[in-house]
Amino acid sequence: MNLSVISGFAAFALYLVACLILYRQYRGQQRPSRASVLIPGSLAVLAHGLCLWQIILTSHGLQLGVFPVASTVAFTGAIVVLLSSLYRPFEWISALVYPFAALTIPAMLWVNTGYIAHPLAHGLGMHVLFSILAYAVLAIAACQAVLLWVQDRQLKSGHIRGVMRVFPPIQVMESMLFEAIWLGQILLTVAILSGFLYVDNLFAQNLAHKSVLTLVSWVVFSVLLTGRYLRGWRGRTAIRFTLSGFAVLLVAFFGSQLVLEFILKR
Incomplete structure (x- = not known):
């Protein structure tokens, strides 16, 4: 071993x-x-x-x-x-x-x-690093959104059951959700900008879908944060936007990468 x-x-x-x-x-x-x-x-x-x-x-x-x-x-x-x-x-x-x-x-x-492993060109390492950090933080935000959805449903039904009784109050959960989204959005912005700077032909055939979907995800999270600031969005609206934005981001990398590696063998 x-x-x-x-x-x-x-x-x-x-x-x-x-x-x-x-x-x-x-x-x-x-x-x-x-x-x-x-x-x-x-x-x-x-x-x-x-x-x-x-x-x-x-x-x-x-x-x-x-x-x-x-x-x-x-x-x-x-x-x-x-x-x-x-x-x-x-x-x-x-x-x-x-x-x-x-x-x-x-x-x-x-x-x-x-x-097949390959060396990264100059500056591409920063793009990969910030992309991974953004995925990780926004994945945590998505987990937070799922639990917030469960908590919200139980509150609307009139009683908190099971393990949700030991969770923080819903206001704290929402605050932590938006903290994670803000951090993830900043990291995703840096990842996108570094991609434009260091990735040759970002919209080439094998990268176009990934780039477009990542930008769509960025827009979804931007709309959510803007709505939070201007309109005070919270609750189920925040949950839907968070899960939608992360789902698009998930498909952007892992969906396209699975197709490239398993089906197209690239």
């Missing part, structure tokens, strides 16, 4: 341990303690990072196939959750981020899409 498999297996196991701790605390309708998030989560992230280092960095360049990138997005999301948990009640989001991070590891290790 090489180092990537050992570290990947360790990360997978640690993510599952963290999930079990979180689910048991939620089942008892208790707010998860920070230690239950930070200790196993930090160890899992360290092992995950080591695994990614072994897989993505090759002698021929960077391995940026769909599963390594998905795992990198999940890894980045786990780091964001850990750091955010130090100053905001973000512990609950770990119950959604950790399982996804765990599932991306075996896919990255054992599913071969035929993607």
Whole structure:
């Protein structure tokens, strides 16, 4: 067994341990303690990072196939959750981020899409970095929107049930949602601008759909933030815009990348 498999297996196991701790605390309708998030989560992230280092960095360049990138997005999301948990009640989001991070590891290790690693041109690394950061933060915003939708439905029905009783008030949830969207939108803007600066022919045949859909997603989030500022949009309007914008962004990269790697074999 090489180092990537050992570290990947360790990360997978640690993510599952963290999930079990979180689910048991939620089942008892208790707010998860920070230690239950930070200790196993930090160890899992360290092992995950080591695994990614072994897989993505090759002698021929960077391995940026769909599963390594998905795992990198999940890894980045786990780091964001850990750091955010130090100053905001973000512990609950770990119950959604950790399982996804765990599932991306075996896919990255054992599913071969035929993607060939290649070196990045000057400046392209910044585009890739900010794209991954934007995906990760906006994915967290989408998770937040889903939970906010559940909380909103229960409030409108007249009673909060189950684990939602230990969640922050809906005003705090909305505030955290828009914080994540603002950060994600800033990162996405930098990613788009760096793409225009450093990617040759951004609207070439194999990049056009990805570029157009990413711009559509940026517009959706911009409309939401403008509506929040000018009209005070919140609740289900914010949820719909968030999930719609992220769905478009998801298709922009992962949908097109799956077609390129699995069907067209590029």
